[in-house]
Amino acid sequence: MTPPTTTSALRITEDNLRALRAHGEQTYPNECCGVLLGRNVDGVNHVQEVLPAGNTRTDSAHNRYNIAPQELVRIQRQGRARGLDIVGFYHSHPDHPAMWSVTDIAEAHWIGCSYIITSVVKGAATETNSFLLTGSGEEDKAFARQALELAAPQVVADTLLACRP
Ligand SMILES: [Zn+2]
Numbered sequence: 001m002t003p004p005t006t007t008s009a010l011r012i013t014e015d016n017l018r019a020l021r022a023h024g025e026q027t028y029p030n031e032c033c034g035v036l037l038g039r040n041v042d043g044v045n046h047v048q049e050v051l052p053a054g055n056t057r058t059d060s061a062h063n064r065y066n067i068a069p070q071e072l073v074r075i076q077r078q079g080r081a082r083g084l085d086i087v088g089f090y091h092s093h094p095d096h097p098a099m100w101s102v103t104d105i106a107e108a109h110w111i112g113c114s115y116i117i118t119s120v121v122k123g124a125a126t127e128t129n130s131f132l133l134t135g136s137g138e139e140d141k142a143f144a145r146q147a148l149e150l151a152a153p154q155v156v157a158d159t160l161l162a163c164r165p
Pocket residue numbers: 091092093100101104117
């Protein structure tokens with residue numbers, strides 16, 4: 001058994017946070033979902049871009065979400081072309097708390113990625129939480145609550161510049 005990883009924060013700009021929360025209000029009473037592109041710098045996921053994705057779970061869109069694999073591959077390619085990786089995902093919980101569900105952990109496969117959940121109550125976004133998927137694989141994966149740190153856009157840009165060779 002590997003010991004639980006210490007959870008680092010997720011860095012996101014206020015604009016990006018507002019955008020993913022607004023997406024949940026737009027799709028209410030259905031779940032919204034999307035991808036977070038950015039960089040992992042010293043174990044901290046820095047979100048650079050929030051990309052809304054379509055929810056393919058039209059059969060049960062009020063309490064399930066799924067991003068089409070082709071759409072995910074396309075987003076990943078576009079990101080890599082600009083030096084950005086997928087650092088996380090987001091979705092909403094219409095009229096449910098901003099806590100991960102049994103389905104959420106079962107369907108989360110990206111170790112090291114952040115999973116943001118926003119509770120949308122009666123059409124208005126309330127709480128937003130982020131959970132880091134920890135572990136070494138499917139057998140021992142687990143969600144660990146992580147702090148959401150608001151970052152100024154220029155601070156993120158400076159960090160990225162500092163990483164260049
Ligand atoms: Zn969920």
